[in-house]
Structures are given as structure tokens and as C-alpha cells.
Amino acid sequence: MEDYKRKLERRRWVACLMLCIATVLVVVEVMMFIKIDKDPNAHFNEGFILGFQSGLILVMFVKSIVDIFSLTRTLKDERKIRLLYNKEHDERMQMINAKCGYPLIQSIAMFLIFVAIIAGYFNIIVFYTLVAVVMLLLIVSALFRVYYSKKM
Amino acid sequence: MNTKIKELRKQHKLSQEDLALEVGTTRQTITSIEVGKYTASLVLAYKIAHFFELSIEEVFDFSDIEQED
Numbered sequence: 001m002e003d004y005k006r007k008l009e010r011r012r013w014v015a016c017l018m019l020c021i022a023t024v025l026v027v028v029e030v031m032m033f034i035k036i037d038k039d040p041n042a043h044f045n046e047g048f049i050l051g052f053q054s055g056l057i058l059v060m061f062v063k064s065i066v067d068i069f070s071l072t073r074t075l076k077d078e079r080k081i082r083l084l085y086n087k088e089h090d091e092r093m094q095m096i097n098a099k100c101g102y103p104l105i106q107s108i109a110m111f112l113i114f115v116a117i118i119a120g121y122f123n124i125i126v127f128y129t130l131v132a133v134v135m136l137l138l139i140v141s142a143l144f145r146v147y148y149s150k151k152m
Numbered sequence: 153m154n155t156k157i158k159e160l161r162k163q164h165k166l167s168q169e170d171l172a173l174e175v176g177t178t179r180q181t182i183t184s185i186e187v188g189k190y191t192a193s194l195v196l197a198y199k200i201a202h203f204f205e206l207s208i209e210e211v212f213d214f215s216d217i218e219q220e221d
Binding site for chain 2: 079082083085087089091092149151
């Protein structure tokens with residue numbers, strides 16, 4: 001359990017680092033929004049993709065804060081550490097995740113979002129298509145997860 | 153698969169969460185095993201039986217599997 005405790009502490013540091021990165025990115029995004037706002041030749045798509053990026057950064061920002069608070073609270077209580085350990089190592093949940101292909105879908109979704117943002121600067125249709133694919137993947141995965149959680 | 157986990161838990165005055173904590177799993181998994189939706193792995197079955205100081209056969213009913221054979 002001591003190893004797991006150290007792992008949680010490392011996770012908290014990573015969340016702090018992510019929060020710092022997200023804060024810097026928020027500042028950069030705001031500056032870019034101001035720049036686009038002042039540019040009369042700016043295309044709608046540029047603002048749209050920037051808005052999409054801002055949404056992702058905002059999610060990263062909020063998730064980091066939530067993680068820091070929840071991990072700090074967990075690390076103070078031995079019972080909560082054991083509950084979290086059991087939750088993460090639960091064989092039933094691992095089987096459900098494996099059946100839904102959850103780890104693979106998560107990686108593919110992250111990769112496709114990254115590609116979509118870059119592709120969006122060249123062709124907005126590719127951006128919409130990739131985002132739609134990611135949405136579909138996540139919805140199907142979530143539905144399978146609910147189905148297997150009820151079934152098992 | 154039928155099990156005697158619920159009866160044993162009540163005898164020992166344990167909640168599902170208490171048992172889950174002792175055997176290293178979640179309350180939801182204990183619920184699923186109790187209602188027969190999920191069949192525990194050998195390791196988890198051993199941990200549960202060991203916790204109640206019984207053998208696996210005393211906790212889990214394998215008659216369904218024996219009939220299939």
C-alpha cells in the first residue's frame with residue numbers, strides 16, 4: 001500500500017504540473033482570441049477551432065483542480081486509499097473495460113483529437129469528421145460500459 | 153453461480169463494503185457475485201473463502217458446473 005501511496009502522490013504532482021500548463025495555455029488562448037478579434041480578415045473557422053481548443057484546455061484545467069483536491073483528501077485517509085486501490089484494481093471493472101476496449105478507445109480518441117486540431121487549420125471538413133468519429137467512439141464505448149456494468 | 157456470501161456476511165455482521173475492503177475488491181463486485189451476475193476469479197474466490205475461514209466449495213456452489221459436465 002505504501003507503493004500505491006507514493007503513486008498517488010506522484011499523480012498529484014502530475015496534476016499540479018497539468019494545472020500549470022493549462023494556466024499558461026489559457027493565457028495564450030486569450031491572447032490569440034484578442035488577436036483574432038482585432039483581425040478583420042480572420043475566418044470563422046479559425047475562431048471555431050480556437051474555441052474548441054479552449055474547451056479542451058478548460059477541461060484540463062478543471063480536471064487538474066478536481067484531481068488535486070480529491071487526491072489530497074484521499075491521501076489523508078487510509079480507508080479511502082484502500083477503497084481507491086480496490087476500485088482501480090477491481091477484476092470485474094478490469095474485465096468490463098477490456099470488453100469495451102476502453103484503454104484502446106481512450107488512446108485512439110486522444111490521438112484523433114490531436115490530429116483533428118492540426119488538420120482543422122488546413123481543412124475544416126476533416127476537423128468536423130474526426131471530432132464526429134471521436135464522439136461516436138466515446139458514446140459507443142460508454143454504452144457498452146453501461147451494458148456490461150448491468151450485465152455483470 | 154449460487155454463493156453463501158450473503159448469509160456469511162450477515163452472520164459476521166459485515167456490510168458489502170466492509171467485505172469488499174477486506175478482500176480487495178469493490179462493493180459493486182460483491183453485489184454482482186451475491187446475485188449471481190458475475191463469477192469471481194479463482195484468486196477472489198480464494199480470498200473470500202479464506203476471509204470466512206472456509207474452503208472455496210463451502211462458499212461457492214459448483215453444482216451447476218458439475219451438472220453441465
